[in-house]
Amino acid sequence: MSVTDTSQFDVVVVGAGVAGLTAAVSAAEAGARVVVAERAPRDEAGGNTRYTEAFLRMKSIDEVSDDFAEMLLGDFQGHPDPGLVVETLRDRDSWSAPARTLSVVDPDVVATLADQAGPTLRWIRGHGVRFEALPTPFLTTSTTRLMPIGGGAALVEALTAAAERLGVEFRYKTAARSLIVEDGAVAGVRTSRGELRGRVVLACGGYEGNPELMARYHGRGGRYTRPVARGGHYNKGDGLVMGLAVGAATAGDFALFHAEPVDPRSGMPEAAIFAFPYGILVNKEGRRFTDEAPGPVDAWYERVARRIHAQPDGIAYAIFDAGWADVPNFSAAIRTDQPPIEADTLEALAAKLEIPADALAATVAEFNKACVEGEFRPLEVDGLATRGLEPPKSNWARPLVAAPYRAYPIIASNVFTFGGLKTDDRARVIDTDGEPIPGLYAAGELTGMYYTNYTGSTSVLRGAVFGRIAGRQAAEG
Secondary structure, three states: OOOOOEEEEEEEEEOOOHHHHHHHHHHHHOOOOEEEEOOOOHHHOOHHHHHOOOOEOEOOOOOEOOOHHHHHHHOOOOOOOHHHHHHOOOOHHHOOHHHHOOOOOOHHHHHHHHHHHHHHHHHHHOOOOOEEOOOOOOOOOOOOOEEEOOHHHHHHHHHHHHHHHOOOEEEOOOOEEEEEEEOOEEEEEEEOOEEEEEEEEEOOOOOOOOHHHHHHHHHHHHHHOOEOOHHHHHOOOHHHHHHHHOOEOEEOOOOOEEEEEEOOOOOOOOOEEOOHHHOEEEOOOOOEOOOOOOOOHHHHHHHHHHHHHOOHHHEEEEEEOHHHHHOOOHHHHEOOOOOOEEEOOHHHHHHHHOOOHHHHHHHHHHHHHHOOOOOOOOOOOOOOOOOOOOOOOOOOOOOOOOOOEEEEEEEEEEEEEOOEEOEOOOOEEEEOOOOEEEEEEEOHHHEOOOOOOOOOOOHHHHHHHHHHHHHHHHHHO
């Protein structure tokens, strides 16, 4: 295909992760002629979806978790104008433009996500993907989860095959550059390989792979993180930039990203260290800086990872003693392919970590003194807490006294960025006047939904649900 080609379609999908693929399949099933533009080559296509285990916050294939809507709507979203909030309690047609563009979680979007999660998973199952409640790396949990057998890669392969069977065209190694707007409506996309015309579904992820946007929104701290998996490096924020250029409103917190604690020495996808609650965390100065175990690790790891990110150079070290052997399946919570850093003394461990030995020794001594007798129950929140220590450790607090000592470095990886385009419950992109932009739809990590804390195991699910909706809406025009 030459760089001057122009092709006409009914629907142009940008991105081939779960949101883009469900959009493509849905649109094709509705009778539309569909093309997918994907920046990555075929064997790496799929964005973050290809590399994730794709946990889904579900009780069963038909039911979302009991806390699903509560967690999404209960996310702290700042202090919005109460007059605008009151407006949103009335009929939507009566809302003012400021209410329609308010950057808060839309209850209609959450309701649609909850209602359509089961039907969407059953629809995907009809395309060859099986879902089960399989073991996770979280040794303590706060919610229920399903996952596709084969993880996100299974979703990518099955949905790509379904799209191809339906006649969807794929243009790999094709980056979107700008939206084509004619007569007030989006009419296509200019890409690195020519124009693709049709109604547009943006599903090309966040901006975690773009250092300039990371610096713009996250300041110097943007340099202390990196995408959690290879797919994130393809997420350059194209959809966000294109949407803003045609007047899209925004949602989600642009100052935050979904943080996961990973071993910076590893290049494997999601090299997570979820075992840190059973040890202590120290920074480069050899000092503790956070409660390592406020509750179940699946509910708290992001907030702890954020505190790691705030430390000097954005790094910390999880330190354990021989007591780690008392934790069943401890190794399941260590996802890195790199070995622990081990030593027979704290002084020798400090030397290997290149942190002050005297500070580490003092930190461990203070921690050990604050530990009390009690029953250690590693697979449940046990309340075995320190006393008189700041910051405290609320659970699983046992003295570090038995060699060998081992440590893992941890940084906060960037799973996806929170800030994105504002969409409604029909996946239409909303402009800064609160009106849908004709011909433009969006789904997945490109859309803003999260503010203070990520509601775990909902990202792939929202991508699938609203990708499917976006494809159908775009096909119908």
